Amino acid sequence: MILDGKSPTGPIENTWDKHRFDMKLVNPSNKRKYKVLVVGTGLAGASAAASLGELGYNVETFCYQDSPRRAHSIAAQGGINAAKNYPNDGDSIRRLFYDTVKGGDFRAREADVWRLAQVSNNIIDQCAAQGVPFARDYGGYLDTRSFGGAQVSRTFYARGLTGQQLLLGAYSALSRQIKLGTVKLYPRTEMLDLILVDGEAKGITIRDLVTGKIRTHVGDAVVLCTGGYINVYNLSTNARGCSATAIWKACKKGAYMANPCYTQIHPTCIPQAGEYQSKLTLMSESLRNDGRIWVPKKHDETRPANEIPEEDRDYYLERKYPSYGNLAPRDISSRAAKEQCDDGRGVGPGGRGVFLDFRDSIKRLGEDVIRERYSNLFEMYERITDEDGYKVPMRIYPAPHYAMGGLWVDYNCMSNLPGLFVLGEANFSVHGANRLGASALMQGLADGYFVIPYTIGDYLAQTTPGMLKEDAAECKASMDEVEGSVEKLLSMGGKRTPAEFMRELGTIMWEYAGMARSAESLGQAIEKIPVLREEFWEDLKVAGAGSELNQQLENAGRVADFLEFGEMLCRDALNRDESCGAHFRVEHQTGEGEAERDDENFSYSAAWEYKGNGNEPELHKEPLTFENIHYAVRSYK
Amino acid sequence: MSPSKNDHKTMTLKLIVWRQNGPNEPGRFETYLAREITEHHSFLEMLDVVNEDLIKEGKEPIVYDHDCREGICGTCSQVINGLPHGGQTRTTVCQLHMRKFKDGDTIYIEPWRARAFPILKDLVVDRGALDKIIQAGGYTSVRTGAAVDGNSILISKEKADYAMDAAECIGCGACVAACPNGAAMLFTGAKVSQLAELPQGKVEAMERVNSMLGAMQECGFGNCTNHYECQASCPKDIDVKFISRLNREYLKALVF
Ligand SMILES: Cc1cc2nc3c(=O)[nH]c(=O)nc-3n(C[C@H](O)[C@H](O)[C@H](O)COP(=O)(O)OP(=O)(O)OC[C@H]3O[C@@H](n4cnc5c(N)ncnc54)[C@H](O)[C@@H]3O)c2cc1C
Numbered sequence A: 001m002i003l004d005g006k007s008p009t010g011p012i013e014n015t016w017d018k019h020r021f022d023m024k025l026v027n028p029s030n031k032r033k034y035k036v037l038v039v040g041t042g043l044a045g046a047s048a049a050a051s052l053g054e055l056g057y058n059v060e061t062f063c064y065q066d067s068p069r070r071a072h073s074i075a076a077q078g079g080i081n082a083a084k085n086y087p088n089d090g091d092s093i094r095r096l097f098y099d100t101v102k103g104g105d106f107r108a109r110e111a112d113v114w115r116l117a118q119v120s121n122n123i124i125d126q127c128a129a130q131g132v133p134f135a136r137d138y139g140g141y142l143d144t145r146s147f148g149g150a151q152v153s154r155t156f157y158a159r160g161l162t163g164q165q166l167l168l169g170a171y172s173a174l175s176r177q178i179k180l181g182t183v184k185l186y187p188r189t190e191m192l193d194l195i196l197v198d199g200e201a202k203g204i205t206i207r208d209l210v211t212g213k214i215r216t217h218v219g220d221a222v223v224l225c226t227g228g229y230i231n232v233y234n235l236s237t238n239a240r241g242c243s244a245t246a247i248w249k250a251c252k253k254g255a256y257m258a259n260p261c262y263t264q265i266h267p268t269c270i271p272q273a274g275e276y277q278s279k280l281t282l283m284s285e286s287l288r289n290d291g292r293i294w295v296p297k298k299h300d301e302t303r304p305a306n307e308i309p310e311e312d313r314d315y316y317l318e319r320k321y322p323s324y325g326n327l328a329p330r331d332i333s334s335r336a337a338k339e340q341c342d343d344g345r346g347v348g349p350g351g352r353g354v355f356l357d358f359r360d361s362i363k364r365l366g367e368d369v370i371r372e373r374y375s376n377l378f379e380m381y382e383r384i385t386d387e388d389g390y391k392v393p394m395r396i397y398p399a400p401h402y403a404m405g406g407l408w409v410d411y412n413c414m415s416n417l418p419g420l421f422v423l424g425e426a427n428f429s430v431h432g433a434n435r436l437g438a439s440a441l442m443q444g445l446a447d448g449y450f451v452i453p454y455t456i457g458d459y460l461a462q463t464t465p466g467m468l469k470e471d472a473a474e475c476k477a478s479m480d481e482v483e484g485s486v487e488k489l490l491s492m493g494g495k496r497t498p499a500e501f502m503r504e505l506g507t508i509m510w511e512y513a514g515m516a517r518s519a520e521s522l523g524q525a526i527e528k529i530p531v532l533r534e535e536f537w538e539d540l541k542v543a544g545a546g547s548e549l550n551q552q553l554e555n556a557g558r559v560a561d562f563l564e565f566g567e568m569l570c571r572d573a574l575n576r577d578e579s580c581g582a583h584f585r586v587e588h589q590t591g592e593g594e595a596e597r598d599d600e601n602f603s604y605s606a607a608w609e610y611k612g613n614g615n616e617p618e619l620h621k622e623p624l625t626f627e628n629i630h631y632a633v634r635s636y637k
Numbered sequence B: 001m002s003p004s005k006n007d008h009k010t011m012t013l014k015l016i017v018w019r020q021n022g023p024n025e026p027g028r029f030e031t032y033l034a035r036e037i038t039e040h041h042s043f044l045e046m047l048d049v050v051n052e053d054l055i056k057e058g059k060e061p062i063v064y065d066h067d068c069r070e071g072i073c074g075t076c077s078q079v080i081n082g083l084p085h086g087g088q089t090r091t092t093v094c095q096l097h098m099r100k101f102k103d104g105d106t107i108y109i110e111p112w113r114a115r116a117f118p119i120l121k122d123l124v125v126d127r128g129a130l131d132k133i134i135q136a137g138g139y140t141s142v143r144t145g146a147a148v149d150g151n152s153i154l155i156s157k158e159k160a161d162y163a164m165d166a167a168e169c170i171g172c173g174a175c176v177a178a179c180p181n182g183a184a185m186l187f188t189g190a191k192v193s194q195l196a197e198l199p200q201g202k203v204e205a206m207e208r209v210n211s212m213l214g215a216m217q218e219c220g221f222g223n224c225t226n227h228y229e230c231q232a233s234c235p236k237d238i239d240v241k242f243i244s245r246l247n248r249e250y251l252k253a254l255v256f
């Protein structure tokens, strides 16, 4: 089937305004009759729930953590983009639009990206009004810095804690609505199923993570803001609880999964230290503004980093990409690091690391300035590695970080299932095949504050409220299904723990579908994953019972979903027989090892329809056309 | 390249851990061994190892809260050898590494203990009371879309930095657990101060301080008697000066 993204037509700079006018409105006095279920309280979910509550809708919101403020958005460090052009350095909505489409390697829908760039400026205003303490200059004006993949300074920040401050802003707006009674909060609650009525999303089934009770919540629309699926690699920069569960359950109910193979590997993370490791820690890429990346020129270098003279250092990013240098986009920087290590010039234990060196900027600016900019990152580095980044170069290595893919949505952020909206990292919309730094926070808040409040009205205005009742057969069926799968997880009585299975799946994903992929490696993954899945359903061991707080059980459920989702990711990667953005197929590269796109055959978004476990999913295509930007080879040289 | 400077020696540690099946059940200490732990294990990775062993032995693993494992979400919450987060300065449990311990050490692990934080299971407590305090007034009442341009209200760097110092609070509740009175003054003071310092938040400063303090009392938090254990245990080193600010803001609200 050919999918229609429903982009408005006409000059791109007018599309969002025109569309806002064309959409239907819900009468203010009718809004409270509609109930909206917002799953997730990160930037996307908290901003959506707060804004919808404020408009007068009856909102219920859910998160698996004990408080909405702990959603993984809290961990974002570097900053948030906006096209304010305060520094007067040539930025504009058009340039942010252009950079994002180009950064995504021409694999995103133009109109969605334009809207994102357009509302980016409102986000900064909104957050400042909430009391988000953005960095200011001595004149009291908002300060900005530059980030990978851009040549203008458009990234707003709050120390190295931008995600925290933006989330606390959205959380405060959400808290205000909770107090006012427009939003009801359900923390420590995990969504385990989506309920449809005649093909439209009208409810969810959840497990109360404290009591273990399974329950349904009914509404008139469901908004998934459940974050990314990058933990399919097991070790990543995401929180341990981040999972594909919510979007995968929706996919199993008929929502299409788009471009799952677009996974971002972040270049600046602390290298893995051992087998037991539970997560990889990101060092914000803002560090690349002042740190220089290098490896020794010699393969058998044994001198400590600081004793290696200039002529024996290879500043490979500066060498290969002179105009962007250390600020080359993430996918390019990550692959370059891998190349150096594959070439045997990596540093640190196991040779999987490259240096990020602040010596020169400390000399130029003084240690105080560097401290002022990044002290929390240096501190974090020292706590984990026991090394002082001011004195010896940091060691970094790429790690799975962000999911560009996600549930397919149209211009209204609505999936192919009417009534199911998907916001933030959980959808696939604006980043194409590669996301630029500081653009995820922007997207989450754009979707939640400035898109969904309009687009959900267009859907609700055309529906009758209260179509699903809690005692309906659809609810009962969904509860039975969820209860059945919880019981099954508990009953296996095998020998291996959920964590062990996840480690194995992560290894398969990283080895065969990681930074570089080939038809051969993907074929192997597609053989290995179902085998592991079978072992899981025979040899799983989950301690404890279902009727209590049981973290093993929660984890087992998430692993079960990753074991299915991971296979779909690999199939998508196999189907996409080109390299684009973060998706690097070794068969498709230039003589210099750069990604080679195939626009003739692959200028589409791939949306996969689940067809049952073990069956091949069905591919639907949404063709991409570019009317405002011409296809170009992405060059950062 | 040269081999790692830290070749892996392993340690064995004795853990004495609080176990409690549910909110109304009696709790008890149980003893476990953590084996083959290296200095690179984080404290939670050490517990992961112990839990995997327990599961293999057919026992129930220790339940504890965690999520980001990088010191920012505020989920992890354990009292280690009597100190919230283990007592290393500016460090959460998840950021604490085993190089701070030595082979053969005995480690006591307990949940946050405070009247306002009922224990749910083992090391997991209910901190919903902190959300209640924020819901009472920890915000500015701006509607989505109603904001003026970010640069139309200038804020001196000094004020922005002061607000940011307060805003760094991760809401973990260590301050409450450390306080002999189970007070949430540092948590509340930080939010009140952040918003009172900024022009955007100043407008509602008086109602805010009254309702947040009201919520604090309703939730069963104690009063501040100047022990300052809160700052000492705070993984973000939030300054007790924000408690004085809270008191000043409260007095201002009384006078007017
Ligand atoms: C370490 C790190 C640093 C980053 N730095 C930056 C940066 O500097 N700039 C930038 O732009 N981006 C950055 N990003 C990316 C950005 O933070 C995320 O993409 C973004 O915050 C995601 O927001 P979200 O609202 O979509 O999801 P999240 O914030 O992940 O929220 C997901 C929510 O869904 C809930 N949830 C999930 N599953 C379920 C379920 N089954 N049932 C119920 N609830 C569920 C969770 O409880 C949570 O509330 C960074 C990411 C990481 C990991």
Ligand code: FES
Pocket: B065, B066, B067, B068, B069, B070, B071, B072, B073, B074, B075, B076, B092, B093, B094, B095
């Ligand atoms: S787990 Fe997030 S702060 Fe410790």
